[in-house]
Amino acid sequence: MNESRQSHRKDEHLSLGINLWRQNQRLQVGATYDDVRWLPNTFPEMTVSEANVGTTILNQSFNWPFYIEAMTGGSNMTGRINGQLASVAKRTNLAMAVGSQSIALKEPDKAETFSVARKNNSDGFLIANLGANHPIADVREAIDMIDANAIAMHVNVAQELVMSEGDRDFYWLDNLATIIAKSPVPVIIKEVGFGMSPHAFKQLKQLEPAAINVGGANGTNFAMIERRRNRNNTSFNLDSYGLSTVESLLSATFTKNTHPLIATGGISSANDIVTSLMLGANMTSSAGFLLETLMTGGQSALIELIHQWQSDLPRLFTLLGAKNITDLQHKERLYSSELQNFISQQQKNANL
Template sequence: MESAHAHRKDEHLALAEAEYRRQQPVSSLEQVRLIHQSLPEIKISDVSTTIRDAKFNFATPFYIEAMTGGSTRTGRINEQLAEAAKETGIAMAVGSQSVALKDPHAIETFTIARKVNPDGFIMANIGAGHTARSAQQVVEMIGANALEVHVNVAQEVVMPEGDQNFLWLDNIIDIIQTVSVPVIIKEVGFGMDAATIKKLYNCGAKYVNLGGRSGTNFAVIENRRYRDKDFNYDFLYDWGQTTAESLLEAQSLKQKPTIFATGGIQNPLDILKAQILGAKAVGIAGHFLHTTLQDGTAGLVNEITHWQQQLTELYALVGARSADDLVNVPYVLSTELQNYKNQRKL
């Protein structure tokens, strides 16, 4: 019999997939239109999408974002995701490992990712409510190359058994200063504003994942888990900043951490747009989960391989030999997004 915490992981998985099928998410990046150039003067063979970063030297600027582990079923998914990551050479994050700190039986549902992909770039994951000691433990558990510390206040509010205390900054500072690998502070899908990013930067955060709204929605997922209760949180379904809005928030800052983006990424064009708006690398969760459940590991490998090729072609389409050239790509924002930018004085 698995723990209640493990059961929650299965519920998240099932509900995320059910919501994905019910309502294929619309990426907020559709509100950004890139300007076509008929003469990019480039050869596709000259394009490199490799990221230049001392700590995150990914050959591919997108990766499998944190989702699974904690139960037998989600451990099996971690195994499949790790197989696909190994095959395609992309990075991967495991889901929150806090369950494995409480229940040793859950450890192998995370370590499987490292076992399958011994040389891959794998990120550990834990909530910001945990101590630096726990953070180091989850890093060592899977021999992680980096650690994601998730901040999920809106999810906790809607979650039936959610936390009540959100005093996280001291932990975050401690974790950044103590843990032996680079640390990314990551939202789970409600986005960030400029003030939060600045606060994190001033606390020593070098990497921040804006985790915007537009894809997997944890207000919906947790609310569905609540369905038999008297109280309902459906008024929070559109809470938070979208991925596009969060990227504009980050753009407005002169001094800032390296920005990662996640939330509603559906195709290689979304990845390109997120990079043009300032993301160094882009995480994909719900969509890759859907592909894995529907088409298995082989289907995910096939999709990632195509996306790698298509992203290279898209770089050529906008005349970019590397990510450095993406800052020069012209674009226009939808009226709604421009209005957001104006009102926020970004």
């Protein structure tokens, strides 16, 4: 298969994304999962086998409250990785999202680097992915390409603006309303790592997405990745821009968001998943950390890691005396002074 400039970009995202995690070069932006402490729960009054860590979202019930988030496809190498991720998803009974399929709409020979995910996991829950400017015809094509169960429309203003070849036109809301009305599968509105403020949740109130993925900062940082692709040859620097996943989830609460929430951004342990669920997420997902595990240790290492999280989750629910996610959301927690400061400022913003 020929490798175009866009394919090359996919490979660069992959290697730079892995390096951020491998070399621990991630920048801390705002409050982290460590800014939320769980209170000790001396008398759980339950057994581990009573913990139901499953969740229902996107018209589907899932045994596990996390999935493999959108990353790859569009080049020979990323196609191979999609195949491996799909095999891991099948072995671990996890849902999986593919990376942006826009390249395969322009270069049809790239479609197989995405459809391999369906080939390797015929019964799995698969999430398609496109940018928020794509028309409904593209959405249908992306869904058909992988026989998707849902589609995420990514909103990535900061990433596009850092990219020298990125988009400069961001009239998205009307298009998204059409996509949500006409899509044959549930639609997720998905940030890619800069988070969402109370204002964004207010704007999303008018839409009826099946879910909002808050995609917060503190994990894979596309401002850094795009600057590095540019050989740092720019003064345009958004490395510290955005709200973290923790802050974005709280922002949803301030605006009395009623849409189901997915938390992505920096999730690298079962503890991070539990904290995200506690803060209102109905589902979580992880991208860069899982990718780095796959690239370093292969499929067996990734399966082992996922099995570890699947074993940790019911024990953590029990630790906190939570029989399910709803219970968890009512558990007491302590916020650090930095997070408390964020909360008091954002509560004011939410009322503006």
